[in-house]
Every structure is written in C-alpha cells, then in structure tokens.
Amino acid sequence: MKNYFWLFLSVIWSGLILYLSFFNPISDNSSNPWFENQDKVGHLVFYAVFSFILIKMFSLEIIVKNSIVSGATVAFIFGVLIEFSQHFFTLDRDGNFLDVFANFLGVLFQVILINSFPDFFYHHTKK
Numbered sequence: 001m002k003n004y005f006w007l008f009l010s011v012i013w014s015g016l017i018l019y020l021s022f023f024n025p026i027s028d029n030s031s032n033p034w035f036e037n038q039d040k041v042g043h044l045v046f047y048a049v050f051s052f053i054l055i056k057m058f059s060l061e062i063i064v065k066n067s068i069v070s071g072a073t074v075a076f077i078f079g080v081l082i083e084f085s086q087h088f089f090t091l092d093r094d095g096n097f098l099d100v101f102a103n104f105l106g107v108l109f110q111v112i113l114i115n116s117f118p119d120f121f122y123h124h125t126k127k
Helices: 005-023 038-060 067-089 097-116
Strands: none
C-alpha cells in the first residue's frame, strides 16, 4: 500500500497558496515590510517548496518518467494561473508579471538544487 504523504502535503501547500493569494486580507500601507521586495522573496520560497513537494510526489507516489520536469511544470503553471486569477477575479489583488517571475525563479532554484544534490534528493532508506 502506498503512503500518499507527498500528495497530501501538495494539497495542503497548494491550499495555503490559494488562501494567501485570494482570502488573506492585504495589510494596510501603514505597516512597512521587513526588507525591500519581501513579497517577491516570499513567492520564490513558496514556489521552491511547492515544486519540491510536487517533484517528490511525482517521483515516489505518482510515478512518472521525468518527475523533475513534471513537478516543475505543474508548479509553474499553478503560479501563472494564480496570478491571472488574481488579475481577473479579484478586486483587491492584482496579477503581476514580477510575481510570476519570482514563482519561476523559485521553481528553477529547486530544480537546480535537486540536480546539484541528487543523492540528497533521491535518498532511499535501506531495506
């Protein structure tokens, strides 16, 4: 029997992204971010983690031939769809090309990490 931990985690993480993208109220302008471009760094980190989770899911639970490409593609398309949806379906949010670019950089960062350290990523326990 398969353990669907990564599938479950991908659903939770995508739900968190959806919540933060559509339902989390935007803070007022009186609060200053900790640093410049904090939002873009958040996009990068969230999508790096999201692509990692998807790649693990595709490599361990939903076996596909090239799990890295599949996971990275799904994460990037999800990010693009979120930004388009924010632009067309919300009044208090706007879709932003720089957010899409930050999402892409997060996915790319994760792909580079996985390709640079395959032994860590493909670590299997001994039987």
